[in-house]
Amino acid sequence: MSTPQTPAPQTAPAWQGAPGPAYPSYTSPIPVVRTHLGHAIGSEWTKIRSVRSTMWTLGVFVLLVVGIGLATAALVAANAGEGELSGENPLSFGFFGLLLGSMCIITLGVLTTASEYGTGMIRTTMVACPSRGRVLAAKGVVFFLVAFVVTLVSAVLVAMVDVALLPDAREPSGSEWLKGTLGVSLYIALLGLLSLAVGSVIRHSAGAITIMIGLVLAPLVIALFMFSSSLEDLRQALFEYSIPNQLSVFYSTSLTETGPSGWDPLWIALGVTAAAFAGAFTLLEKRDV
Amino acid sequence: MIELEGLTKRYGEKVAVDNLTFTVRPGIVTGFLGPNGAGKSTTMRMMLGLDRPTAGDVRIDGQHYDRLKDPLKYIGALLDAKAVHGGRSAFNHLLCLAQSNGIPRSRVHEVLDTVGLTAVAKKKAKGFSLGMGQRLGIAGALLGDPRILMFDEPVNGLDPEGIHWIRNLMKSLAAQGRTVFVSSHLMSEMALTADHLVVIGQGRLLADTSMADFIARNSRSYVRIRTPQRERLLDVLHAAGITVVETGNGTLEVDGDKSEAIGELAAQHQIVLHELSPQQASLEEAFMQLTAESVEYHAHTDPAAQQWGDSWRRG
Numbered sequence: 001m002s003t004p005q006t007p008a009p010q011t012a013p014a015w016q017g018a019p020g021p022a023y024p025s026y027t028s029p030i031p032v033v034r035t036h037l038g039h040a041i042g043s044e045w046t047k048i049r050s051v052r053s054t055m056w057t058l059g060v061f062v063l064l065v066v067g068i069g070l071a072t073a074a075l076v077a078a079n080a081g082e083g084e085l086s087g088e089n090p091l092s093f094g095f096f097g098l099l100l101g102s103m104c105i106i107t108l109g110v111l112t113t114a115s116e117y118g119t120g121m122i123r124t125t126m127v128a129c130p131s132r133g134r135v136l137a138a139k140g141v142v143f144f145l146v147a148f149v150v151t152l153v154s155a156v157l158v159a160m161v162d163v164a165l166l167p168d169a170r171e172p173s174g175s176e177w178l179k180g181t182l183g184v185s186l187y188i189a190l191l192g193l194l195s196l197a198v199g200s201v202i203r204h205s206a207g208a209i210t211i212m213i214g215l216v217l218a219p220l221v222i223a224l225f226m227f228s229s230s231l232e233d234l235r236q237a238l239f240e241y242s243i244p245n246q247l248s249v250f251y252s253t254s255l256t257e258t259g260p261s262g263w264d265p266l267w268i269a270l271g272v273t274a275a276a277f278a279g280a281f282t283l284l285e286k287r288d289v
Numbered sequence: 290m291i292e293l294e295g296l297t298k299r300y301g302e303k304v305a306v307d308n309l310t311f312t313v314r315p316g317i318v319t320g321f322l323g324p325n326g327a328g329k330s331t332t333m334r335m336m337l338g339l340d341r342p343t344a345g346d347v348r349i350d351g352q353h354y355d356r357l358k359d360p361l362k363y364i365g366a367l368l369d370a371k372a373v374h375g376g377r378s379a380f381n382h383l384l385c386l387a388q389s390n391g392i393p394r395s396r397v398h399e400v401l402d403t404v405g406l407t408a409v410a411k412k413k414a415k416g417f418s419l420g421m422g423q424r425l426g427i428a429g430a431l432l433g434d435p436r437i438l439m440f441d442e443p444v445n446g447l448d449p450e451g452i453h454w455i456r457n458l459m460k461s462l463a464a465q466g467r468t469v470f471v472s473s474h475l476m477s478e479m480a481l482t483a484d485h486l487v488v489i490g491q492g493r494l495l496a497d498t499s500m501a502d503f504i505a506r507n508s509r510s511y512v513r514i515r516t517p518q519r520e521r522l523l524d525v526l527h528a529a530g531i532t533v534v535e536t537g538n539g540t541l542e543v544d545g546d547k548s549e550a551i552g553e554l555a556a557q558h559q560i561v562l563h564e565l566s567p568q569q570a571s572l573e574e575a576f577m578q579l580t581a582e583s584v585e586y587h588a589h590t591d592p593a594a595q596q597w598g599d600s601w602r603r604g
Contacts, residue, residue: 025315026466028434033391034358043389050381051374120372123339124429127366128389130338130355288340 040129040138048142053111058146061104062154068097069158073165080168090169091180092251094158099244101154102188103213105147109195110208112143117203122289132284136200140277143196148189155181176252183250183266190269191216191243197276201283216243241268290315290468291336291437295345298331298492305331307492308345313470315436318463320483320500321472324580328492329472330368333441337366349437361390361433367440370422375415379406379425382414386429400428419446427455437468444478456482476576480504490580507575512548514541515564516555525558526551540564 033039048054072093076085113136116122129135159181163172172180195212202208223238239245240259249265260268291313298306306328313319323329334340336347338354347354349363357363373382383397401407404424409417414425423446430438440459444452459482463469473479479486479500486503488496496503516522519541526533526543531551534542543551548567555562 026436028362028436030362030392030396030434032359032362035360035390039389039391043385046381046385046388047374047377050378050385051376053376115374119374120369121374122372123334123368124372124386125389126339127337127364127368128361128386130357130360132355286341288334 037134037138040134041141044138044142057104057108058150061101064101065097065154066158069094070161072096073162077165085166085168088169089172089176089251090162090166091159091172091176092253093162094155095248095251098184099247102191105188105192106195106212107209109143109192110199110205112139112196114199114203114205114208118205126289133281136280136284140193140196144189144193147192148185151188152185155185179250187266187269190273194273194276197280200280220244290350293347296335296342296347297344298335299343305492309494311487311497313468315468316463316466317484318459318469318482319485319487320479321470321487322479323489324474327489330441333439359390362435364437364439365430365433365435367426367430367443370426373414376413378411378413380410383428383432387432390433392433400431403431404428420448420451423447438462440471442472476572480572488579495579508572509570510546511568512543512551513566513568516560516562518560522560525554529554
């Protein structure tokens with residue numbers, strides 16, 4: 001924009017037709033700052049850390065991921081016979097905790113946007129920052145970083161303890177380490193980011209959480225009951241691209257031999273989240289708050 | 290300064306705001322008056338860029354609201370007291386607003402002090418009474434020390450002390466040269482605070498006038514008289530060319546502000562008066578007359594209306 005935005009016009013604005021009499025105008029002693037994304041991010045950081053739902057969802061998440069991850073490894077260590085574990089990737093026992101824990105990240109992602117509509121806070125937020133896209137972007141950045149860091153710390157902790165608990169299992173390769181910690185953490189955080197975009201579109205916490213949990217579980221459950229052979233291809237696709245299976249790809253324990261492999265799930269999640277954000281941005285600009 | 294030009298908002302077939310054009314000038318308190326459902330809140334939301342107008346334009350000091358780079362320093366708005374996340378403390382609520390506009394943290398303490406919430410700054414907003422919620426909303430509006438202030442029904446839920454406080458606050462803010470725009474559906478409240486009056490009904494502009502003009506034009510002033518010597522007084526007033534209206538309960542009414550003349554006449558003729566008081570018809574009545582046709586939700590007060598349950602008794 002080329003027009004200067006400096007405040008305190010002591011005269012009537014130029015676009016006005018007839019020059020009115022000069023009016024008294026109040027000038028504040030508070031310094032004027034041109035706001036940018038950084039301000040919005042600071043604001044969103046204050047918001048996310050100052051409500052109890054953040055502590056609850058993340059606390060339960062860590063409890064599930066670490067608790068189930070360690071319990072699974074302990075159970076395996078106690079019951080595995082001689083040589084049974086020799087071909088196993090010890091990192092893969094972190095899967096169960098993360099799958100359950102993802103529900104917490106989904107909930108937090110949805111609440112980050114949708115709860116503001118539930119409480120009416122969104123009007124205050126949008127008055128303070130009328131650039132709606134900036135608000136959504138700031139929410140996305142703050143939430144993603146929080147979700148990613150918490151997931152990464154939990155996943156690394158579980159991975160290291162599991163490897164130590166299961167000395168009989170094979171030593172995971174470098175790329176397996178990377179996928180089993182960094183890879184899953186990015187995937188879970190992206191899943192949360194997708195929930196945040198859905199929350200912004202649906203504007204209703206319970207509705208958006210239901211949609212996201214359905215998205216995670218429904219394809220797998222539906223595929224389980226597709227017995228007809230004519231549905232075999234669909235069943236296969238639902239299995240392979242279901243979110244739990246995509247998550248397991250990071251541990252090289254996919255349900256099938258075909259379908260996504262390596263880092264594919266991450267690119268899929270990235271694509272879907274980007275599309276959801278494009279939709280959320282467009283709707284946010286178009287709709288009334 | 291806020292300028293509205295042909296501002297219109299339609300929800301499907303229903304017109305909420307219909308071609309509104311007026312200007313809110315600085316240095317005075319402008320009252321925005323209308324019955325429930327007249328479109329006051331919708332108009333305010335459009336001013337703040339929350340709702341997109343169907344047609345027309347609204348500018349804040351010549352700019353669109355969403356083009357403002359430091360919005361909270363331009364406009365402070367109290368939309369409704371419930372626009373707060375209940376789980377967040379008053380301090381953190383104000384802090385996140387301050388941060389979004391680069392306002393220093395120390396200012397949060399200042400506004401908490403101004404509205405008298407310092408003692409409960411660390412308490413969650415959901416435990417606040419309606420009045421405390423209003424004060425928190427006002428603290429948010431004052432945060433950027435803005436030159437324009439907008440209050441939507443600010444006295445709702447406040448106790449008399451709070452109402453008194455906000456009246457004085459609005460007047461002092463305007464006296465500092467700020468633009469103050471305040472909506473209400475209570476004419477009596479506006480009469481005490483506003484210098485200028487914008488009245489709307491069913492989204493249409495009904496009046497845009499100074500408060501003094503509105504009062505002069507719309508309120509009938511009269512003198513109420515009670516006297517034991519009714520017949521004599523009537524004769525005297527009649528002889529002086531003053532028209533008297535007899536009301537039912539033994540009092541007399543004379544249109545206009547003639548209490549002094551009447552008092553002198555009575556003294557001259559040694560007539561005893563028990564009451565001689567100048568009266569003004571309430572502005573509330575004037576307001577109701579002005580908006581009568583545009584009130585959307587009428588209560589049925591017609592005594593001849595059907596008795597409750599008539600329809601099914603007959604059925």
